[in-house]
Amino acid sequence: MNKNNGMMILGIDVGGTHTDAVLIENFMIKKKSKVLTNEKDLLDSLWKVTNSILKEENPKMLKKVVLSTTISTNAIVQGKTDRVGMILVNGPGLPPSLLRINEDCHFISGYVNHRGIEITGIDRDSVSRIGEYFKGDGIDHCGIVGKFSTRNPCQEIDIEGIINAHVRHISLGHRISGHLNFTRRISTTFLNEAIREIYSNFLNQVSNLMHLRDISAPVYILKADGGTFDIIPSGEFPVQTILSGPAASIMGILSMVPGKEDAIALDIGGTTTDIAVFAEGVPLLEALGITISEHKTLIRGLRIKSLGVGGDSRIRCENGKTIIGPEREGPAAAFGGPSPTPTDAMIIIGLTSIGDKLRAKEAFLQIARDMHCSVEEAAKAIFEQTCGMIVSAVLAEIETINNKPVYTIHEILEGRKLKPTILYVVGGPARPMSSRLGELIGCPVHIPEHAEVANAIGAALARTTAEITIFADTEQGIVTVGEEGERIHISPGFTRKDAIKIGKEKLREKAIKMGARDEDLEMDVTEDQEFNIVRGFSTTGKNIRIKVQIKPGLVASLRNGV
């Protein structure tokens, strides 16, 4: 018997079209609910779906609420962002012209090198002047980013100390990610500040709503990597919540399927098809970070390839070629939409019996004429083309993953290749398309139960994820905890094992702060490298690089097969 008996988890995904909620009790779906999303007022959608699903339920029985929302994504995509003053310690390398992310970028002198050694100090006077300028110009938000600040955050922290008095809130580059990539660190830090205000307001409203609905259980927010964090710490890192919707669906699929095999997960929607890949049952993450609206970021996110083709994609003929997507002009013609779509094709050839078949056929007349064939043949061809597009994207994705550059002889010779043995499909057209997709890819297909609310289930069952980067330099006698901005003195005898130990301790502290539970602290070491530091011809120290993470996965009790 599980100790959580009788306790419930509420999972909500506020998506672009629908807002879905599931109530999970003893890891069984107790209830599901779906409402249309009110783009202008996400809170309204949240309120409706919560009321609907909690009707006749005792909110005191909720163990937690997990929310996935498009608030951050929308703010960025729609440009509803605040002005952010950026202070960049760029040092030698790329010219400022290639680093300037907005009009409020200020470059100051100073440099920390690749080993985290401070080579040139910062110019404190110019920082003060910039601070005064920010204040005078009404800039409330500030991002501070230094090159190699993940190796030594001291300059960022110093600048923060000077600028603090002049602005309302500051984001520091090294806190966002432990990965190297100055340009991405700049854009990520910028975005974090740019959406902070709108996100904080939303959080306040969510808290009020929970209060009104008598919910006292902790509230978690879903991140792009398919992990959760507590609503309060989430306020410092709103940028982590971008693109959590697709991650929610993938985590949902993960929760509904058995096995630890290499797999492909497809979420076929109206406009797009999301492709994710599981390696031995674990969803793959982006190597560096996700991209949103042209911004390449350092946000850890599930590796999801989004293809501009879905059930409602517009079909048109151009120069004798049929083009499917990437636009969606409305629902399928069979549901009163303006143009023929793959869904209509599937209705015509009898793969599904939804909608008005006559209207679908009517919409296909012109295409059939352009293709010089019957409506049925045209529908068959469109169906094949749609499946073909998805399959080639899937195969290309696997090819890309398998051709990822590696930097050791061992990996070149022994590198593991991904070989998916099962295909999971969710989304509207999952049923009519899945068997053909499986045939083309050459592996068995599985459509999980409750696929239509996979996103909300994914949110409900995701565990807290986190990552820590450790960089030790025994010649300098310092270990740096990247994301935490900590610098700790170490003895010359410090080893890789010590570094891993520190990494795990710090990861534990961080995850607990983010709301993780003890049983969910399943850690693994994702980077483990040690190099000599040589002066002349003798070794004078070690350069140790460790990354530990709690990888995306499901809350413990579920994994244990309750």
Next chain:
Amino acid sequence: MLKKKKKTGLIFFPAFDWAISPTHPEREERLLYTQDQIFEEGLLDFDNIIEFKPGIAAIDDVRRVHICVPDVKSVITESHLISAGGAITAAEKVMKGEVDNAFALVRPPGHHAMLVVHGARGFCNVNIEAIMIEYIRNHYGPKRVAIVDTDCHHGDGTQDIYWNDPNTLFISVHQDGRTLYPGTGFTNEFGGPNALGTTVNIPLPPRTSDEGFLYILDHVILPILSEFKPDLLINSAGQDNHYSDPLTDMSFSAQGYALLNDRLSPHIAVLEGGYSIEKALPYVNVGIILAMAGLDYSHVREPDYAPLTIRQSGEISRYIEKEAAEIYTLWKQRDLMREELIGNAEYIKRKKPIYYDTDGIREQQEETVSICRDCGGLVTIDSIADTGNSIFAVIIPGQSCSVCRAKGEEIYASTDKDVYNYVYFQDRDRDIFLVK
């Protein structure tokens, strides 16, 4: 600085699990900080910089270039096949038009590896540029190729391999051989009798700085290249001319390297030496990548860069100006010199002792090249090493005439294999390698 962007392929293979020994300059972390700098600058996020995974060179690719004694597997490790494979991948991407140029940032290096390989010398086992070039010729047809070797050490291996090839121009710029390993690369080393002038050596005095290198580039290298008109230009991009390199004594900088690469505009650059792993390589490599991609490199400099303190003396400048004029005159007179050198000879022999410093092997070699007006000539090599191996090799160097080929086949057939441990036959045009 507004330039035309180019699509640049990057083959980055730092071989983090390979070293000659833990404290040897050619060790695991040689490209570690370069990786850090490339990652931190976010160079791989540029749309016009594309990273490719290196391929693995085949044994046949090595045998097309080298006579490995006793065989390829005995003188290399997997790392060498990946390093050469990385260079081949760079070439493939350029030849197929996927990119405008490519940089094989790979290790271990190769430019000290000569035609015959008894072991490792100058940290090199096999010549990765030559393996790449012969791969290109084998897959894409005959090509006029120019190699500009900007490593601080004389590229004696590449020189040896292409000594008799009139279709491969080899120009080496390096620290004067009287002051640095391998002690060769003087201006009178000018190519074999059928290929005189397609080997050009430019020894520079210690402490030559940016202006000296760029002077040589503008006054010798670029003029010769414009006359040679190569189909393909390759830069052996050693980085040990840097002022902070621990093994050499030059004063070149990251800015200088980037400028040189920009003006030279090679189709393919291949990393060679360079052992200032913290202070030079990160900046030099970022500079070269930006220059190749047509991006602004003007802010790439070493944190401790102080151009005035490392600037070459006026004496050095004058020496270099004089040398440049002499070398260019020599090049202009190459055809005349050739006639004088050949006279009525039917073949020309050269004897050379070769020392494999990395493996501690000594070799005595006699190379015979037949005089030919139609091709690079038939080459035979008689070599004995103190490993006990004694070999004879017949080389048909490529783009060879039928007379030289027939003669070579006859010599191979008639050579008594009992006199040597091994007798080899290498025909680059037909891609034939035989051993008996």
